[in-house]
Amino acid sequence: MSERGVLSDLLGERSVIDMGIRKDATVEEAILCSHRRRRHCTCTVLLKDIEVDLSRMRDCLSQAEEGISLWRKDSRFKNQFSAQKTWQLIRETKAKCSWSRGIWFSQATPKFSFMMWLATLDRRSTMDRILCWNPSIDATCVLCKNAPEFRDHLFFECSYSFQVWEHLIKGMLRNSYTNIWSGIMLLISDRKKEKKKLFCIRYALQSAMYVLWRERNKVKHREKLMPKVVLKKMLDKDIRNKLSLLRSKRVKGMEGALQFWFVTRA
Structure with a gap:
């Protein structure tokens, strides 16, 4: 299971599309679709690492491994839930009031x-x-x-x-x-x-x-x-x-x- 997080947040929407993944694709589609039409400009180290992650996840699914729920904490995803971190992520953050x-x-x-x-x-x-x-x-x-x-x-x-x-x-x-x-x-x-x-x-x-x-x-x-x-x-x-x-x-x-x-x- 990858801890990289949301691909569009990590790469931007354009790079995700360049990888051959539809903008509104599900996680399942991104993992299982191994024959995607990729653009040559996406051959960077990070994108290659993501392809390796997707391949590893595909292998895990074929071995019927149980899925793991990941929770976002700052820029990373962890398997432990934090109410404080989740609240900070979903609320609109404003400047702290002096009063x-x-x-x-x-x-x-x-x-x-x-x-x-x-x-x-x-x-x-x-x-x-x-x-x-x-x-x-x-x-x-x-x-x-x-x-x-x-x-x-x-x-x-x-x-x-x-x-x-x-x-x-x-x-x-x-x-x-x-x-x-x-x-x-x-x-x-x-x-x-x-x-x-x-x-x-x-x-x-x-x-x-x-x-x-x-x-x-x-x-x-x-x-x-x-x-x-x-x-x-x-x-x-x-x-x-x-x-x-x-x-x-x-x-x-x-x-x-x-x-x-x-x-x-x-």
């Missing part, structure tokens, strides 16, 4: 991370996007009722969400505090920060975004908006519960995270 680690991080809550991932890609159904589908709709932010709703406004330029964000984060960031989306993305991507501090910033951000989006949807469905004071207390409690859980699990680098959070509340 990816700030969203998908250890001990995060998956639904929070997913929500923020969509927001980062600007794929949430904010009113500025809905306005493109229905120009007659009211695009005013339902949380502050003072400005059009779009991602950067909702997180956290809106007077309602701004106060929630400031309550959670300002004690940790001090002079580096910001409520501007681009600045926040830089903060969560800064891996130079202490692990427990970076986790608290990231988790507080995702928790706030998730709850604010939920409150926004509640108002859209004619429910009452939760008072800011109540929302702040609820978020603070949820974050403390998460940090307490990490302490009980003895997660490395997170030993003093709960105490750190309490200090920033002062």
Whole structure:
């Protein structure tokens, strides 16, 4: 069995045809057809080696040897399957995002991370996007009722969400505090920060975004908006519960995270 891989990838479609093999031929046809019309220009060392491989495979078939499944790994084929290599081959590879680690991080809550991932890609159904589908709709932010709703406004330029964000984060960031989306993305991507501090910033951000989006949807469905004071207390409690859980699990680098959070509340 050859490990050379797909002939058209190795030689190009023209060279395969020059070997006398049809472009859409099956592996069986390529192996069993020994009387092919070859072009003289194909007499290279590589093509001769491929002819030897085909001849050897033909002999193996005549001896009724059992076939072997080969899996592609980079430019070669191996008899061992790798889910990682296969996934890399079938997916469309794009440049690594600088913000990816700030969203998908250890001990995060998956639904929070997913929500923020969509927001980062600007794929949430904010009113500025809905306005493109229905120009007659009211695009005013339902949380502050003072400005059009779009991602950067909702997180956290809106007077309602701004106060929630400031309550959670300002004690940790001090002079580096910001409520501007681009600045926040830089903060969560800064891996130079202490692990427990970076986790608290990231988790507080995702928790706030998730709850604010939920409150926004509640108002859209004619429910009452939760008072800011109540929302702040609820978020603070949820974050403390998460940090307490990490302490009980003895997660490395997170030993003093709960105490750190309490200090920033002062």
